[in-house]
Every structure is written in structure tokens, then in C-alpha cells.
Amino acid sequence: MTQNSASKLLNGDTVHRTKQDKKAGGNGFVKNHCLFQQKRYRRPAEKNHHASCTSLYKKPFVESFEETPLLVAVLTYMGYGILTIFGYLRDFLRDWKFEKCHLAREREEQKDFVPLYQDFENFYTRNLYMRIRDNWNRPIRSVPGAKMDLVERVTPDYNWTFEHTGKVLKDVINMGSYNYLGFAENTGTCADAASECAVKYGVGVCSSRQETGNLDKHEELEKLVARFLGVESSMVFGMGFATNSMNIPALMGKGCLILSDELNHASLVLGARLSGATIRVFKHNNMQSLEKLLRDAIVHGQPRIHRPWKKILILVEGIYSMEGSIVRLPEIIALKKKYKAYLYLDEAHSIGALGPRGSGVVDYFGLDPCDVDIMMGTFTKSFGAAGGYIGGKKVCSQFYCQWRITLDYYTHTHKNHTCWFESGLLPERLCQLSENTTYFRRRLHEMGFIIYGNNDSPVVPLMLYMPAKIGAFGREMLKRNIGTVVVGFPATPIIESRARFCVSAAHTREMFISFHMFLNAICVIGDLALCFRRSNA
Numbered sequence: 416m417t418q419n420s421a422s423k424l425l426n427g428d429t430v431h432r433t434k435q436d437k438k439a440g441g442n443g444f445v446k447n448h449c450l451f452q453q454k455r456y457r458r459p460a461e462k463n464h465h466a467s468c469t470s471l472y473k474k475p476f477v478e479s480f481e482e483t484p485l486l487v488a489v490l491t492y493m494g495y496g497i498l499t500i501f502g503y504l505r506d507f508l509r510d511w512k513f514e515k516c517h518l519a520r521e522r523e524e525q526k527d528f529v530p531l532y533q534d535f536e537n538f539y540t541r542n543l544y545m546r547i548r549d550n551w552n553r554p555i556r557s558v559p560g561a562k563m564d565l566v567e568r569v570t571p572d573y574n575w576t577f578e579h580t581g582k583v584l585k586d587v588i589n590m591g592s593y594n595y596l597g598f599a600e601n602t603g604t605c606a607d608a609a610s611e612c613a614v615k616y617g618v619g620v621c622s623s624r625q626e627t628g629n630l631d632k633h634e635e636l637e638k639l640v641a642r643f644l645g646v647e648s649s650m651v652f653g654m655g656f657a658t659n660s661m662n663i664p665a666l667m668g669k670g671c672l673i674l675s676d677e678l679n680h681a682s683l684v685l686g687a688r689l690s691g692a693t694i695r696v697f698k699h700n701n702m703q704s705l706e707k708l709l710r711d712a713i714v715h716g717q718p719r720i721h722r723p724w725k726k727i728l729i730l731v732e733g734i735y736s737m738e739g740s741i742v743r744l745p746e747i748i749a750l751k752k753k754y755k756a757y758l759y760l761d762e763a764h765s766i767g768a769l770g771p772r773g774s775g776v777v778d779y780f781g782l783d784p785c786d787v788d789i790m791m792g793t794f795t796k797s798f799g800a801a802g803g804y805i806g807g808k809k810v811c812s813q814f815y816c817q818w819r820i821t822l823d824y825y826t827h828t829h830k831n832h833t834c835w836f837e838s839g840l841l842p843e844r845l846c847q848l849s850e851n852t853t854y855f856r857r858r859l860h861e862m863g864f865i866i867y868g869n870n871d872s873p874v875v876p877l878m879l880y881m882p883a884k885i886g887a888f889g890r891e892m893l894k895r896n897i898g899t900v901v902v903g904f905p906a907t908p909i910i911e912s913r914a915r916f917c918v919s920a921a922h923t924r925e926m927f928i929s930f931h932m933f934l935n936a937i938c939v940i941g942d943l944a945l946c947f948r949r950s951n952a
């Protein structure tokens with residue numbers, strides 16, 4: 416971190432103070448350097464914010480989002496500028512057939528049609544993403560556990576196509592899978608229970624649940640999920656993405672208002688759009704921004720007619736997978752109660768990964784699950800399975816049953832999901848995950864790397880900033896047998912490219928040697944200036 420840069424610290428109570436005691440940034444975040452030294456969080460110095468005036472947090476809530484240093488920002492924009500100029504040059508060469516063109520193009524005989532493919536639309540994909548495409552979609556040949564086997568590929572045409580060499584990269588340390596509890600395994604109690612279940616029930620039901628696809632296993636799982644979440648009832652669906660995109664339209668429609676966090680997942684965004692409701696976006700985890708929208712919604716009602724909104728729904732996630740931040744749930748619940756709005760919480764990344772019982776952010780903050788109207792989550796992350804759920808009051812499930820799109824037109828699978836809850840492995844793995852997360856974050860911080868997110872989040876983004884570093888970092892890590900996920904624009908803001916690590920309970924004590932190897936490898940790469948380090952580290 417440079418002297419001028421500062422962390423944006425969300426410490427449970429919003430303090431309008433920066434390092435120099437100037438006013439806070441536009442997003443209401445506090446800027447502060449300390450990440451791990453922060454022992455206690457402060458009381459608010461001013462009372463011009465609302466939900467956080469009383470003590471809503473029972474323990475320190477420390478998040479760090481360091482501002483991009485000015486020089487790095489300038490160099491990053493320059494990097495994108497150079498890539499864009501070269502992109503235009505190469506497009507010109509392709510147009511004049513000096514360079515082979517691999518793009519989807521209209522055929523000669525279609526030239527009188529309105530073009531189906533807009534030439535400029537995928538400029539970014541063909542000229543920037545294609546240069547580093549080898550870092551994504553790598554085929555694997557094992558379970559995505561703490562270690563995995565990667566299929567080796569080569570490209571004869573600069574990443575437009577890939578060929579398998581037939582070789583396998585063995586035992587690559589997997590820092591990219593959402594395998595928080597380490598259930599991505601093909602041996603052990605859960606794997607055995609799942610295979611037994613597959614033998615008994617087959618691998619699919621070949622029908623929607625409203626017809627002949629409803630199994631006793633589905634109902635058993637629904638009861639178990641409801642118990643685990645501490646809610647009256649739950650419903651399970653075959654796919655997490657569809658759980659959001661198909662169920663939000665069941666709740667919301669014309670004349671309703673959705674207030675959505677700017678960093679919400681695509682499935683939530685799609686669900687909100689499909690619902691036909693009016694959507695307003697608030698700044699990420701920013702309570703002032705949310706409260707302003709809520710207040711305006713109540714005061715002004717619907718545009719033009721000024722009638723009250725039929726319903727107002729706040730859409731948030733538990734852990735944001737690109738930032739590693741945790742939703743400020745106590746404040747959101749306080750706001751939702753104050754303005755009588757509903758709350759939809761997507762726990763895809765937090766279920767199983769947070770809280771003393773592992774039941775997500777509600778558990779983490781020690782809140783009452785009844786304060787969240789719709790709890791949504793998936794089995795694809797912590798539980799190493801497939802599908803999603805919706806939990807809440809009984810009437811909520813009955814309502815979904817009546818709406819029925821996901822039930823009537825969706826063919827369900829059924830894997831034996833119950834085994835993860837019943838295996839008794841959860842407490843032990845939760846503990847391991849929390850230990851690993853703390854250790855992993857602390858080591859990276861001590862080594863001087865700039866990391867984002869909440870201290871308790873197993874998602875750990877490490878900032879790379881510049882576009883050229885995205886590909887180089889991924890490749891260098893793989894050379895050292897470490898599989899990582901690198902992310903850039905448009906998944907992140909343009910100057911905030913990053914590597915994103917996911918800590919798992921499967922990275923056990925016995926694997927700390929590998930961890931050290933991994934940290935060491937990052938250090939070496941760091942010395943090559945692939946990652947940005949604090950100047951005072």
C-alpha cells in the first residue's frame with residue numbers, strides 16, 4: 416500500500432472519517448490502514464446515519480477495500496489504452512485479410528440481411544480476452560478437491576482453439592473451487608451415501624416434481640434444509656441459478672420495486688429483470704445509499720402515478736464472491752423493518768461457510784432467521800452438489816407451489832443431498848475452514864499483498880490491477896502447480912483486476928506445507944512484480 420492509499424474499512428459502525436480526518440468517500444466507507452491490528456470497532460462519531468446508530472454488531476466486522484493507488488490506476492488505464500489501440504490495428508489487419516479471422520461473420524450470401532453479428536460488440540472478447548483465454552475453462556480430470564488433476568492443453572492459434580496433449584498435470588493445488596467445506600471428494604461417508612442413493616433411485620427423475628418427479632428424498636431434504644436454516648419450510652430446486660431467476664418473478668411484478676445491491680450475482684439480476692418490477696440499484700453494502708432509495712420509494716411512490724409501491728424487496732447476497740465482502744445484515748434488517756420492505760438473501764457462498772452452525776450470515780451475526788423473508792442458497796458450493804433452495808415461512812412455499820414454473824417445467828435431479836447435513840462432519844469442517852481462512856488472509860497480509868474483503872470471508876481477492884498481469888499471474892502460478900482463478904473487466908471494475916482464492920476446509924493442517932509452498936510461490940511472483948505490494952511491507 417502506498418502512503419496515499421487507504422483501506423476502506425467497514426467496521427460495523429459507519430464512521431465518517433478518513434485517515435486525515437476529512438469527510439468520508441462518496442460511498443460512505445471509512446478509510447483506514449489497519450486490517451488485522453484492528454482490535455475493536457469504533458462507535459459512530461456522528462449520528463447522521465440510521466441503521467448503525469445502535470449496536471447492531473456483536474463482534475468486530477472488519478472489511479478492507481484498499482483504494483487503487485493513483486499511479487497504478489493511471490498505468491492500468493494506459494495498459495487498456497495500448498491493448499485497445501492494438502485491438503483496432505488487428506481488426507484492421509483482419510478486415511484486409513492480413514490476419515486470419517476466427518470470428519463469427521455473416522456469409523457472403525447473407526450480405527443483404529441486417530447483420531446478425533455486430534462487428535464491434537465483441538471487440539473486448541476477441542482482442543483482450545482472447546490473449547489470456549488459456550487461463551479459463553481448463554478441463555479437470557478429478558474431483559475439484561484441495562488438489563486436482565488438470566488436462567494439459569496447447570493452442571496452435573493464439574487461444575482461439577485448444578488441443579489436448581494427452582498429458583495430465585497431477586496434484587495441482589486447487590485455490591479456485593468454491594469447495595468451502597471440502598465436500599468435493601469421491602471417497603468417504605458422503606460419497607458412499609450419494610452412490611447408494613444413485614443405485615436406489617437412479618441419477619435423475621425424468622419429470623418435473625408436479626408430475627411424477629417428486630421423491631421422498633426431495634421432501635426429506637426440504638425438511639432438513641428448513642431445520643438447518645431455522646425456518647418454517649423450504650423448497651428445493653434442481654439448479655441454483657434458476658432458483659433465483661425463476662422464483663423472483665413469482666414474488667414480484669409490475670408495480671413492485673426491487674432494490675438490488677450493485678454487485679449482485681447475474682441470477683439475481685436476471686430474476687429481477689424477468690419479474691417486470693422496477694429495479695433500483697444501491698451502492699455495494701452501503702446503508703446510506705439503500706436508505707435513500709427506501710425513503711424516496713416511500714415518499715414518492717411509483718413514478719408518475721405516485722401510488723404506493725405494491726411491494727418493496729431488497730435483494731442482497733451473504734458473501735459477495737468477487738469482493739469477499741459480507742453483507743451488513745443487521746443494518747439491512749433494521750432498515751427493512753423501519754421501511755416495511757421485504758428481504759431476499761442469497762446465501763450461495765455463505766451457507767455452510769459462515770456462522771457457528773454453518774447456516775450462513777444469519778447465524779454469523781446471531782440474528783433471527785425469521786427476520787429474513789426469503790432465504791435462498793445453493794448446494795453447489797459448500798456442499799459440493801447441485802441445486803438450490805428457498806426457505807422461509809410456510810406461506811412462502813405454498814405461494815411458490817401455486818406459481819409453479821420451476822416446479823411444473825423443470826426436471827429435477829435428486830442426488831442424496833441429505834447426507835452432508837446428517838454426516839456430523841459439519842462442525843469439524845467449519846472449524847477447519849475458519850482456521851484456514853484466518854491463517855491464509857493473515858499470511859497474505861503480512862507478506863504485503865493487497866487483499867480485499869472481510870476477515871472472515873473464505874473468498875480472498877488479491878489485487879493485480881493491470882490487465883497484462885492477469886494472464887501472467889495465472890500462468891506463473893500454474894507453473895508452480897497452483898490452480899487459481901484470475902478475474903478482470905467486465906467481472907470487476909476496469910482498474911481492479913484480481914486473483915481470487917477460495918479457502919477450503921480440505922486445505923487441512925497436513926496440507927499447510929503445500930500452503931507454504933503456495934505462499935512462497937506468490938512471494939516469488941510478487942518479487943517479479945506480478946502482484947502489487949505495499950511500499951511499507
Ligand SMILES: Cc1ncc(COP(=O)(O)O)c(C=O)c1O
Pocket residue numbers: 654655656657659680682732736761763764793794795801802803
Ligand atoms: C450468489 C450466487 N447465486 C446463485 C448462483 C447460482 O448457483 P448455481 O451455480 O448453483 O446454479 C451463484 C453461482 O455462482 C452465485 O454465486
